[in-house]
Each structure stands twice: as C-alpha cells, then as structure tokens.
Amino acid sequence: MDASGITGEMNVAETIDAVSRFTEKAPVVAADPDRRGLAAALWRHSAMTRRFEGHKCDILGISLRGGANLEQIADGRSVWRGPAARSVVLLRADEATDWNLDGSFEMLHIYLPNQVSIKGPSPVLAHPFRDPMLISLGNAAAMALRESNGLGSYVAPLLESITRFFDERYIQFSIDHDRLKQDGLSGYARSSVMKFISDNLNKEVTVETLAKIAALSPSHFHRAFSASFGTSPRQFLIDRRVDRAAMLIRNSHKNFDIIATECGFSSASHLGVQFQKRLGVTPGLYRKMA
Secondary structure (H helix, E strand, C coil): CCHHHHHHHHHHHHHHHHHHHHHCCCCCEEECCCCCCCEEEEEEECCEEEEECCCCCEEEEEEEEECCEEEEEECCEEEEEEECCCCEEEECCCCCEEEEECCCEEEEEEEECCHHHHHCCCHHHHCCECCHHHHHHHHHHHHHHHHHCCCCCCHHHHHHHHHHHHHHHHHHHHHCHHHHHHHCCCHHHHHHHHHHHHHCCCCCCCHHHHHHHCCCCHHHHHHHHHHHHCCCHHHHHHHHHHHHHHHHHHHCCCCHHHHHHHCCCCCHHHHHHHHHHHHCCCHHHHHHHC
8 A cells, every 4th residue: 555545544544533532432334445545434423512623534424314403603603503414514624613413313424535625615515505416325325334334345436426426516616616706796795695585584585586685687696696605596595494494393383384384385295395305304204303
C-alpha cells in the first residue's frame, strides 16, 4: 500500500473514533476503505446536544430512519431544524459543528477522500438538505452493509454510485457556482423571500409573488432562486411545509386535516403524499415514532 493509502486509512480510523466519541457508541457495522479510499459505517444516534469535531475525512451523512428532530447550531443560534429522517448532510474534514438531537435515528456515513473540501462545496451543502435519490441509494447501501457485515463485494459499487451521484449533482455544481452566483439572489432578496415563505406557509405562494418581493421577473427569479438554493421555488416551498407539518405532528395533538390547512396543503391526503415522499413514513406513523 502506498503512503496515500496508509494516510487514507488513518484518516478513516480517526474519523470513526471521532464519531464514536460523539455518539458514545461503536458503529452498528462498518466497511473498510476500498481501492478508491471510500469507507462507510452505519450509526445509531441518540438524544444529545454536543459538538462534533476531530474527524479527518469529509463525511456524507444520510439519515435513514427514526423519529428524531435534528437541529444545527452556529454561534449559539439555530440555523437549521427539521426531521432527521431522510435528511442528508455534508460534514467537512476538521470543521467542528454543533448539533441538538431530540431523539434516536439511524445514519449512514460515507467517508470521502477529501475531494469535497478541496473543491469547496455548493452553498446548498451548508446545512442538511433532502434528496430522494441519495436516500434510496443510502438505504440500499445500508442494507448491503448489514447483510454482509461490511464484507460483501457488492458494497463498494453501491458506495461508488452514491459518491458519483453526489459529485455530479452537488460538487460539479459548486465548481460552476462562482460563474453562476452573480445570477443568484442578493442577500436582501434572499432573506426577504425566505421570511415571506416562512410567514405564509398556510397560504398560496406563487413564483410571481416571490419575484415581486425580489424585484425580478418571474423567469429571472426562478433562475436566481435555483442558483442560490440549488432547488426550485416549488420544491423549496414543499420542503418547508413538510418541515412545519412534522413539527406540528410532534408537538401538538392537532388532527391531520388541521395541520394540512395550517401548512398550506389542500387536504390531509395531499399532506400524506408529500410527507411520505420526503420523510419515508406516513404522518400517522411519524406521530407514533415521535
């Protein structure tokens, strides 16, 4: 094994030690680095408020199941909060982050050979995000890890598929972001649009309305919003509505018809379809798990 391979294995070992300190557990199962330096582990997280630090690899974390809420904290304030299940997060090597977890959930970690830190990630990756394809691929990889105890020859191709998809969708985007960001929303327009969306989740919100807030034409706004957030206004709005619904399901006894209305869904059925599509469980099962 050459020096880079030895260094990569040491980085993975130190990163697994860092995660073990954070979770106060050993991994459920782990796969050693393959020929590309990719490694993976499956972890169970429990309720805690703690800083994660000391990891030497970039980590692509894919939350697979559980009823917990996940909160990212920066400078003492919440910068992202939502259901942990079916969320994805990039944890950059040697970059400490603070987290509040209010329950248990399972997460797949894929340890990357630092190419993300070298290239610099897309702004979309600054906080947890949702991607149905990564969740589907992550579930398949987690199943393969469990069934083979991390030793199956089919584990590495699954990990490579996940990292290739991640690279093409998010990292290649970041390479071009300097070229695109001049077309993104200004800081003031971005904050104004986000506040309007947050304050009006229970109402009809159109691209035309958001474009007026940003003082742009609808077509220009759509391009600028996508450049700033890495997703369309419609998908961003649905994600925020699902996050709000999840909070109400956890913290209230309101029935699903009322929650659907308060979050801007046309019916409890519509809420259920979008909720399961993004979080992988029905609202009723999510309430039982919370």
